[in-house]
Amino acid sequence: MVSTVYRNAHHGHCTWHLSQNMKTRCKKKGATEMFLHIAKIYKTFEFDIAYNDFRNRYPEAAQYLDERESLDRWTRAYCPKTSYNIMTTNGVESINARLLEERKLPIIALLDSLQKLASSWFARYRHASIASNTNLTPTIEGNLRSRFTDAQGMQFFELGCLEFDVRSRGHSAIVDLESKRCTCRVFDIDRISCAHAIAASWLAKIDLYDMCSEYYFTMSWCMAYSETVYPVPEENEWPHNINFPLVLPHLLEKRVGTRKQNRIPLIGEFSKR
Numbered sequence: 001m002v003s004t005v006y007r008n009a010h011h012g013h014c015t016w017h018l019s020q021n022m023k024t025r026c027k028k029k030g031a032t033e034m035f036l037h038i039a040k041i042y043k044t045f046e047f048d049i050a051y052n053d054f055r056n057r058y059p060e061a062a063q064y065l066d067e068r069e070s071l072d073r074w075t076r077a078y079c080p081k082t083s084y085n086i087m088t089t090n091g092v093e094s095i096n097a098r099l100l101e102e103r104k105l106p107i108i109a110l111l112d113s114l115q116k117l118a119s120s121w122f123a124r125y126r127h128a129s130i131a132s133n134t135n136l137t138p139t140i141e142g143n144l145r146s147r148f149t150d151a152q153g154m155q156f157f158e159l160g161c162l163e164f165d166v167r168s169r170g171h172s173a174i175v176d177l178e179s180k181r182c183t184c185r186v187f188d189i190d191r192i193s194c195a196h197a198i199a200a201s202w203l204a205k206i207d208l209y210d211m212c213s214e215y216y217f218t219m220s221w222c223m224a225y226s227e228t229v230y231p232v233p234e235e236n237e238w239p240h241n242i243n244f245p246l247v248l249p250h251l252l253e254k255r256v257g258t259r260k261q262n263r264i265p266l267i268g269e270f271s272k273r
């Protein structure tokens with residue numbers, strides 16, 4: 001269903017939850033930290049070297065990953081789609097935590113509660129985005145400024161029309177400003193200029209902000225929270241010309257003993273099933 005509606009979406013897993021599941025197979029010190037580090041590597045050949053090293057140090061953990069997940073599900077280097085550097089399930093976590101009590105409520109009360117929660121979040125981020133005085137969202141603006149500092153002192157050579165060879169500390173990167181790509185892959189994946197692209201943009205006299213994805217702009221952030229989430233109206237205000245289907249509850253077998261309360265499983269936990 002998801003792949004039908006979102007045809008360009010890719011099914012990935014939360015690396016943090018995967019790392020927690022991995023602990024059931026490998027509890028050696030440093031395995032989680034190294035796993036989280038290699039999952040974020042940009043270049044495939046650098047990832048391959050690092051994953052071989054990881055496999056030698058933590059064979060049980062590597063076996064756990066190889067048996068359950070293909071590389072495109074958890075590595076940045078092999079992800080076939082754009083990830084925009086935002087890899088988090090914080091929203092799911094917050095809803096999970098907030099619904100512990102509300103989930104016991106009848107459906108209308110639950111919807112009311114969800115509406116209040118969504119409205120409060122929308123208001124918080126709407127106010128924050130309006131108050132922001134930067135072109136990009138504060139975090140991304142900070143990233144760009146930091147990369148701008150890194151770009152100082154880099155050497156660059158014009159190769160072709162909007163293509164540059166940018167060198168720093170003995171390493172070379174090829175930047176193509178037209179396709180917004182760099183051989184370091186940071187520019188391609190993050191959709192924010194890497195330090196090499198910043199140096200190249202300076203030489204080409206191109207505005208740095210023109211090189212960033214529109215999704216990172218404060219205006220996009222503001223628009224994302226501009227919609228209103230309305231409460232469920234009073235029952236006597238519901239339209240009367242709708243034939244509501246009769247929805248019967250599921251036939252459930254009543255279990256003996258105390259009812260176990262399950263939370264909604266998180267993305268990484270599906271692999272346990």
Ligand SMILES: [Zn+2]
Pocket residue numbers: 173182183184185186187194195196197
């Ligand atoms: Zn680069």
